[in-house]
Amino acid sequence: MTEKEYLTALSTFTMFGPARTKLLLKYFQSAKKIWNLSLSDLREIGIKQETGEKFIKHRDSFNIQDYLSRLERLSIKVVTIFDEDYPENLKDLSDAPHVLYILGKFKNTDTNAIAIVGSRMMTSYGREVAKKFAGELASFGVTIVSGLALGIDAEAQRAALSVGGRTIAVLASGLDIISPLTNKNLALEFIKNNGALISEQPLGHQPFPSDFAVRNRLISGLSKAVIVVEGRMKSGTFYTVNAAAEQGRTVFAVPGPITSPTSEAPNYLIQNGSKLVTSSKDILDELHLQFKVDKEAVKKVMPSDATEAKFLEILEREPIHLDELVRISGGKTSEVSARLTIMEMKGMVRNMGKGVYKKV
Template sequence: MTGIASAEPSMDWDQTRCDLVRLNMVPGVGAVTLAALLERFGDPSSILRASAHDLQGIPHVGPKVIDGLRSALRTIDVEEELDLCRRCGVRVVTLFDPDYPVLLRQLADRPILLYVKGTLEPTDRLAVSIVGARHATPYGRRAAEKLAGALARVGLTVVSGLARGIDGTAHHAALEAGGRTLAVMANGLNSIYPPEHDRLADRIVQQGALLSESPMRLEPRANLFHRRNRIVSGLSLGVVVVEATPKSGSIVTAKHALEQNREVFAVPGPIDSLSSQGCHALIKEGAKLVESVDDILDELRVHLTPLASTDPNANPPTTTPGRSLSKNVKITTKTIAAPTQVVSNDEAFLFDLKALQDQDTHPTLNKNETQPDPSSNSHSHNRGASTEPVPPGLILSERERIVWETIGTATLHIDAIIAQSGLDPGSAMATLATLELRRLIGRQPGQMFARLR
């Protein structure tokens, strides 16, 4: 949006952050309304100081919203909100910050800000959401555990909503596999809902993050969960539904995924189970049937394409989703922005599996990394690789080559690959995921990896 882009360079970041938090706390001002206000006025401070006359005629801005905006400077205590953030270890990430999630940035209804407790990593752009029934069956829990654990072991971040049932199982499985997981909450981060997931939330903070667009003290309400679901799908390349009734929130998440041009996956279940009827409806209408993690990885390979732009406000290309799920589950499609990535020049890496013959699209070493010397003893000591060259026609990035040579002809545990390659854990896991998606290496039980060619 041009209004946001033109305002960014001159912004006073501290004041802008405070103003955005204040606007986000005005009743009736959601992501779409705030985007329209920024488009009209250019910066948050101008919105808060606009007259009632100036606020009229803006989409989604009625008399109650105008009254809320006009009184926000005197009725909303931003300092108290930010002090509560500090005491709870929560930071506010705005759309203008470089660590705002890349995939989320491209949504038409993206949240202008996120409350974050934990860490957001560049590798979180490789994420898959797993959602499903709160009253999950043992079968559903086993399926969610199997898929989330497998995705985490190959370096993908698992996203879910911290709800009871499938969500909690997916988070727990990702943590147990040593992976990262993001939990998107409907309520504010001042409290955990459901309360029995407080310990799980603490673990997620250590291996990922809790996120919410809601003010800190906002209590959970039904409409907030539907709003939250678009963030769950928006953070991901695809959404896996494990058990869902036809009108459940998980189906809403699948709808958001389709509108955002994400892949939709569904796990089949018993034909006489109400908990599987929503999944079966999705499959009938074109969702990918999932029996194992390979079904997910195979489908995502063609979507892992980078956008090397460094402009966070660049307009992404628009595409029309190729899959319609519009009948039984009332899901509609529309032409929207495709999932893309915005990264810095020295991190313009990852996952162009459509252009493997173009060496320039592959990752390079970080500026703090040095290219290993093949003749060095420290480089080759205890590696599984022989000195055999990379097979003819196989184009590898620097990180891919390092991991490929580290594995060699052996079968290595992920910890050994990280230690012997010299890469940081995040880069190593992301590279393993890329090589597995390219069918160059295979994952075996016990987090072991071996070459497939």
């Protein structure tokens, strides 16, 4: 067995988390040595008797070749923290997983990633906001990261896929167990359409409630920033927010109605120093993300259509206010505004301020 295979084998014993694995590797300098430790060796370095016994039992019954064959059949790639293709944004985390399981693949551009998170019980407002931000950011080359959970997570990732963008889902389960099952079809879309699924959990791992909080640190860790769309005060959203703060990631929050329970979290975050955000351009400017995408590539991501052509025809005559464009086009204000933002990102129009747009 290679050192990478021993490290992969170690990852299947989930009682050795990132922190303990890091200490063991620092002490023994070899995954092979750790894998072959006796119970007395484990006890000498402070491992509890029960944990040590469980490890020995797991090791003696584990067949690495069968496990590797199963990974290959499922097209799941193993990447260790010592590999060149380990995600760049995770390398600086103190609790970075030593082994990642990936279905799909990472790209160099995934360093420019933003997480969009929020309530599973989203409102129509939350759905609209998630679609707006995810669609616009993905159209401009940003990778959208989330957890494939019901609600805001899934809505954001569908929006990214719908415009041909990239999205990464971080699971709390093994990659052979899609949770929730209702999002299995969405997970399949990821693989077919330029996305990736990632987990630090081994095959066959059914998620415990605590695994979701642990998973959330990877959602923020993979990202330059986190956008909180909706969430109650007592929700898992704060696990992601707290992890982002510890990792030095920027936290954005979308303001919501003060009468809506699902806006409690973002409104609280804004009150306590998170950055209020109302447009994708605000996010890109704040993070100083500059994506130089050639025109052909942009057209491939966001094909020109009759709506864009109509807007350009109207703007050909003279600069025009958003409200007037809504009246002439017959569209909804939110939809027209979102389309203008995308067209601005593509260099077609320019926002001259106070809601007035002109053709470039």
